[in-house]
Amino acid sequence: MRRPRLAPTFRQQDPRLRRRGLAIGIDIGGTKVAAGVVDAEGRVLRRARRATPGTRPREVERVIAELVEELSAHHRITSVGIGAAGWMDLDGGTVLFSPHLAWRNEPLRENLEKLLRRRIYLSNDADAAAWAEWRFGAGKHESRLVCITLGTGIGGAMVMSGRLERGRYGVAGEFGHQIIMPGGHRCECGNRGCWEQYASGNALGREARELARANSPVAQELLRAVDRDPERITGAIVTELAREGDAASQELLEDVGEWLGLGLANLAAALDPGTFVIGGGLCDAGELLLAPARRAFARNLTGRGFRPPARIVRADLGPEAGLIGAADLSRVHLRSRGWAH
Amino acid sequence: MRRPRLAPTFRQQDPRLRRRGLAIGIDIGGTKVAAGVVDAEGRVLRRARRATPGTRPREVERVIAELVEELSAHHRITSVGIGAAGWMDLDGGTVLFSPHLAWRNEPLRENLEKLLRRRIYLSNDADAAAWAEWRFGAGKHESRLVCITLGTGIGGAMVMSGRLERGRYGVAGEFGHQIIMPGGHRCECGNRGCWEQYASGNALGREARELARANSPVAQELLRAVDRDPERITGAIVTELAREGDAASQELLEDVGEWLGLGLANLAAALDPGTFVIGGGLCDAGELLLAPARRAFARNLTGRGFRPPARIVRADLGPEAGLIGAADLSRVHLRSRGWAH
Structure with a gap:
């Protein structure tokens, strides 16, 4: 050029x-x-x-x-x-x-x-x-860092031995498009069953809307928050209600957290990082998301008991x-x- | 020490x-x-x-x-x-x-x-x-190599920028234990739904035995080869029959090849290698396995059409x-x- x-x-x-x-x-x-x-x-x-x-x-x-x-x-x-x-x-x-x-x-x-x-x-x-997280934030001094940004989808990246590992053609790190449920939910990428269809802000919103449409008794707080229009429910609204104590919203975050932990266990099988740094808007849910993620990670990590597990920490630097x-x-x-x- | x-x-x-x-x-x-x-x-x-x-x-x-x-x-x-x-x-x-x-x-x-x-x-x-494959074999000169050894299970390893990438604690590369079917077949690692339960010599044998036990008309060649005792069927026997032209055995290899290709597409999403080298005993099936794997890879690669796809080649150095x-x-x-x- x-x-x-x-x-x-x-x-x-x-x-x-x-x-x-x-x-x-x-x-x-x-x-x-x-x-x-x-x-x-x-x-x-x-x-x-x-x-x-x-x-x-x-x-x-x-x-x-x-x-x-x-x-x-x-x-x-x-x-x-x-x-x-x-x-x-x-x-x-x-x-x-x-x-x-x-x-x-x-x-x-x-x-x-x-x-x-x-x-x-x-x-x-x-x-x-x-x-940024590796240089100045929650991933400092980590020789094998995997970063996950949970927004509408899942952003991913790796810093290995002090270098961004971007793959042969620069497109590595698309962890959100690893298929973890063949035949599952349709993804914007054109496939079905991608991880980001189960562990992202979009996934949280979709599950909440489905719950609300069914007009279940547990979904009444959610419906009240959107004037009984399920289509207006977003991941951010669910997170807010969960933090205010709504049980159904907390369950929805727990489900997403479990999928998050399963996917992190898959990444640990492949990459064996020392630290996962989790950032992005969905992290506003804090431990409501990360605690179930850590549990699911510990439960699904292959070779658990025979290896040091990766740390799972929240990003430091925010947006x-x-x-x-x-x-x-x-x-x-x-x-x-x-x-x- | x-x-x-x-x-x-x-x-x-x-x-x-x-x-x-x-x-x-x-x-x-x-x-x-x-x-x-x-x-x-x-x-x-x-x-x-x-x-x-x-x-x-x-x-x-x-x-x-x-x-x-x-x-x-x-x-x-x-x-x-x-x-x-x-x-x-x-x-x-x-x-x-x-x-x-x-x-x-x-x-x-x-x-x-x-x-x-x-x-x-x-x-x-x-x-x-x-x-070995990177230094002397099918992966020579590749800056981002992923090797898959298909035996009873799946062995995995990466050579990135001329270095074996082994992770923070030395246990990276366990691609075979990435969960691609939550709740699926039980794996020796203690989880369910690991990739190696779908794309390995063991998976091939298990599927063939199940087919033979059902005594389906399509399974008669398989049953003849083991004196009608389904429990004696192994992946190696299926591969041999497939190479001799048995249609059911070829279908079984095709199924395993499709799971192989799906898992390779997942690895390409995460790692973006230039080359996959596929070795191990199951590779004796050659194109009966690799052709369906390449098709499934091309069909499931996220971002297909907007990125150069990885090559999928057979290992050079054998056992x-x-x-x-x-x-x-x-x-x-x-x-x-x-x-x-």
């Missing part, structure tokens, strides 16, 4: 400043684009955000450019890292495929480097979050993990590609 | 000879112990074998010592590598657990180094086979992969632990 000419500021900076310098991280979500200036210790020094402007590549690029301009007015920035749902090529230059955005083999880095005259690094949002990781990855890759020399 | 004193021959050898030197590989199976002198290009220069002498550690150690003595009479040996079913610690010194042998936290390396006055390295048999890999791993670790300096 052709490398665009760089703004002269790049080469003129003090090398130490560049090495320890600041990076901008941008997390492109389905509804909002969150950005921040991140230092070498993972602290967010300044923040900015915009609504996600539809799905057209040019519009998203424009918003990214605005955010970078806004944030770099106050700081000397060495690189920009962008995290988004989707598959990036191994080089961090091209979006192969993004489920929510209209990017198909989009040379996003090249476009943005031309537009911004800055170094750009693209990463998958789950990879970025895992990297900013993605932008922190994207920023730090851009800094790391800026170094490894020799730009800092 | 205490390091035993070494025979002086170790330090007196010419460094180049040691680096390129010969290693003995020993593969401890349930019925036989196979050994060989292996050179730095993975060639087996001399072979020896014994029946597996029961399960007691001392007896197995005695047989290993005999084999090493026999083989080293003719060659100058720099190290001895041992592969066995079971979990070895990360250091290659202790057998944590072995399903077929009575080893529990057995300091096998220390015992053997004392007995043999030679450097020993222990490895899991599936890891050893994968290493000697384990001893070749064990030998080579002992050579590599002898170097990395600084013994060659």
